[in-house]
Amino acid sequence: MKHLILVGACYLDTILTVPHFPNEDSKLRATAVQVRRGGNCPNSLEVLQQLVSAGPYELQLGLHLVSCLPDARAASTRKIMSSFGTRPGSAICFDHCLYREGREEAASSYIIRSSETGSRTIVNFNSLPEMSVGEFVRIADVFTEHGNECWWHFEGRIPETTLRCIRHLRSSMPGSTISVEIEKPGREGLEALAAEADVVFYSRSWAEVRKRIRQPGSLSEERGSIDQGVGAGALSPSSGEYIHCSAISPGETVEVVDTIGAGDTFIAGMLYGLHIEALSREARLEFAVGLATKKIQREGFAGLVHTSTLKPATSF
Numbered sequence: 001m002k003h004l005i006l007v008g009a010c011y012l013d014t015i016l017t018v019p020h021f022p023n024e025d026s027k028l029r030a031t032a033v034q035v036r037r038g039g040n041c042p043n044s045l046e047v048l049q050q051l052v053s054a055g056p057y058e059l060q061l062g063l064h065l066v067s068c069l070p071d072a073r074a075a076s077t078r079k080i081m082s083s084f085g086t087r088p089g090s091a092i093c094f095d096h097c098l099y100r101e102g103r104e105e106a107a108s109s110y111i112i113r114s115s116e117t118g119s120r121t122i123v124n125f126n127s128l129p130e131m132s133v134g135e136f137v138r139i140a141d142v143f144t145e146h147g148n149e150c151w152w153h154f155e156g157r158i159p160e161t162t163l164r165c166i167r168h169l170r171s172s173m174p175g176s177t178i179s180v181e182i183e184k185p186g187r188e189g190l191e192a193l194a195a196e197a198d199v200v201f202y203s204r205s206w207a208e209v210r211k212r213i214r215q216p217g218s219l220s221e222e223r224g225s226i227d228q229g230v231g232a233g234a235l236s237p238s239s240g241e242y243i244h245c246s247a248i249s250p251g252e253t254v255e256v257v258d259t260i261g262a263g264d265t266f267i268a269g270m271l272y273g274l275h276i277e278a279l280s281r282e283a284r285l286e287f288a289v290g291l292a293t294k295k296i297q298r299e300g301f302a303g304l305v306h307t308s309t310l311k312p313a314t315s316f
Helices: 040-054 075-082 134-143 144-149 159-172 190-196 204-210 262-275 281-295
Strands: 003-009 011-018 032-038 061-066 067-069 098-100 108-113 122-124 152-155 177-182 200-201 231-234 241-248
Touching: 003 040, 003 144, 011 061, 011 075, 032 040, 040 061, 040 152, 040 262, 067 075, 134 144, 134 152, 152 159, 152 262, 159 177, 159 190, 177 190, 200 204, 200 262, 231 281, 241 281, 262 281
Parallel strands: 003 061, 003 152, 011 108, 067 098, 152 177, 177 200
Antiparallel strands: 011 032, 108 122, 231 241
């Protein structure tokens, strides 16, 4: 069996929906409040769990999360684990998470979502000690004998530590595949991570600031609907070939309900597609964009994948 190991932070998100973004030092009543598990890699894993269980392509894939969590007995930890639910043949392995003994509170993310513009403003708080290189090395050593069957995906945070982790994998498991998400253009050290990875997922904000790749649109457009041209692109460094997939067909519009986790859904779709050897690059991109487009039309991720509603990509 192949193994997909996602390394990144896990949060409990508190989402406040407001009529418009509040002015500083003002008072505003929220129209809705929701608390759910978040974090880039955990979100992607929730979608991958659905894909492995009920996606249009059969795939045997072990799913693993590497994240710092509160004490294993803490209520917040139990809430995080139960949020993934159970699906036949697609259980997520939490054995390699780092449980911080005596800590009760999970990392928190407070999200203000404006109904007026669709924008979201996020404030994070995390008092949990971050993963050290030594801790990661001990985790990675468990997978050494499966090196050629492992795909490691990293959220691009704490670049110095992440870079050392990636280089350890390169020396100890040269046959493994490594991908990394590059999201925040102001974070130093991300270019070094991208240089070490086999697959890089760039955010729209990174592309716009760095001007390194063409990215005409994003699936998290901050307005009430998305239009033609919005989607995602893929660039092959070896050939220089660039392809783009629009989220919708000409003349079609899609109403945006919830953009939180759209990028995480896209990454999940691509990681899934990249494990399907029969798919072309165009087909993988089409599939991931279609999945992310479906996600922004619903709250959360529940029921996102179903064989009757999610069709295989048409390009082969």
